[in-house]
Amino acid sequence: MPLPFPSESAPIIDTVILAALELERAAVVRALGEYVEYPWRGRKLQMGTIGDRRILVVPLDGMGNVNSAYVAQRAIGIWNPAQVLLVGIAGGARAGAGDLALGDVLVPEQVVGYELAKVTPTGAVPRYEVYRPDQELLAVARGVAADDWTTGIRIARPDDSLAVPCARFGPVLCGEKVVADETFLASLQTSWPKAIGIEMEALGVALAAYRGGPGFLMVKAVCDFAGEDKDDLWQRYAADAAARFAVAVLHAFSAPGAAGQRVQAKPLGAVNTFPxxxxxxxxxxxxxxxxxxxxxxxxxxxxxxxxxxxxxxxxxxxxxxxxxxxxxxxxxxxxxxxxxxxxxxxxxxx
Structure with missing residues (x-):
């Protein structure tokens, strides 16, 4: 529900939430509840509050790590947030978690880029790029109780069951492909057998956050299992589940410092050169x-x-x-x- 925009022209943004697809962005806005329209360069972004922290939802306007890195880097440079979250949907990897279900939320302990490789006469040798999320955000995510987010899901389960999604933690694979082949996923899991999912934006955001300073966390829910039967049936439910979990993490997160005195990604006026x-x-x-x-x-x-x-x-x-x-x-x-x-x-x- 939109509210009047605050009087100050450049409010401090504590957390930026990035979403690649419109249904992901809409799910985050629903989960935040009340928000204001934040005018920025001819468009309107949504800004909500959690406690004394301001949360800005920024669309990636497309998929892939190059795009996500670019938008994340710009967001960090413009708003200097303390945290950057990537929220949305992903493919699940059942071999990494045998009872993984559609709608379950994936939180990476490692983001594993699988595209980089060395080409040799005997074939391509992968050179995996691995980034870790912010350990404080990850610890908070582990402590979020099921009732703190599952009861807020507003989209009906496509299977009409009463099953409740759960949060999963483990490596998440990241590349530039929309994967609809479980054989391809299985080939990646020969090196990463405990991988719980696969998606297309986390590596770019993780890299931008690592260079820019803010804490990074990915929260995505399983909408399919990256197989030939891949479809859109579970996307809205998965997006809503991920958004509710992400907002629950931010509610549980206790940022150091009072409003206006928060720890920024890079303190304003910080020195980055020496004689x-x-x-x-x-x-x-x-x-x-x-x-x-x-x-x-x-x-x-x-x-x-x-x-x-x-x-x-x-x-x-x-x-x-x-x-x-x-x-x-x-x-x-x-x-x-x-x-x-x-x-x-x-x-x-x-």
Whole structure:
């Protein structure tokens, strides 16, 4: 139900919810309840509130990871949210969870990109890209009680049963294909036997969030099993189930800081550059502790591998710089026991 737009022209947005399809966007708006129309560049977005947090629903206007990464990156740059959620529908992988049912909600512990590969004379060798969701959001999602979301589902089950969906946690596969072949899905599960689903946008959003700073979580519900009998019958129900679960997660999530003093993805005015002399001193003194810093930022092994021997600290610095994360380096150095280097960075900005 739309309400009058607030008087301030640029309200703080705490959470952005992304949806690829119109039925997914509509389900999220229904789950939020009351909302205001947020005018933005000739269109109207929907903004709701949960507690003292403002939630903005942003359509992806299409499928695929390239599109989702682009829209997510723009949303992060414009609104600087603390969290980005991707909500909608997905294909289920029964081999990863034997009793998986249509309408069940999937929450990834890992988002696994399966498209990247090396082509050799003997065939393509996959090089899986793996990203993890925000651990705090994931922990909250695990604690959401069934009654907190299943009772809110407003779309009738297509099978007319009284079955209640449940939330599933595990790896979710992500690529650029609409999969309607369980043989293809089974081939992916030879490497990821515990995968619970497959979809097309989470990798792009996860990458944008990883580079941009906000906490990321995907919530999608099973609308089919990615087989030849794939159809649209369960899509509206699955979209509603996913939206209700996502809103329940946000209700349960206790964001640090009061309204207007929240922890942003990147604090406004945060420094993301330091003088060259300071960079030189910090990198020279970091020595083998660079690995602890890499662990703090969860730098994947395939990103660490190209770091040059003896120059790993400098290469790590560049890695953080291009991902707009240098403003977090003083805190990281303090956590790993190098408060001396953290002080040098902070003093350079005093």
């Amino acid at each position: 060259g002399t300071v960079k030189l001193v910090v990198c020279q003194r970091l020595l083998d502790d660079w690995e602890k810093v890499a662990d703090y930022f969860d730098v994947p092994p395939h990103n660490r591998a190209p770091f040059r021997h003896g120059r790993q600290a400098r290469d790590l610095w560049v890695w953080l710089e291009i991902r707009d994360k240098l403003h977090e380096l003083p805190d990281a150095l303090t956590v790993i026991g190098r408060a001396d280097l953290a002080e040098i960075l902070r003093d350079s900005q005093a």
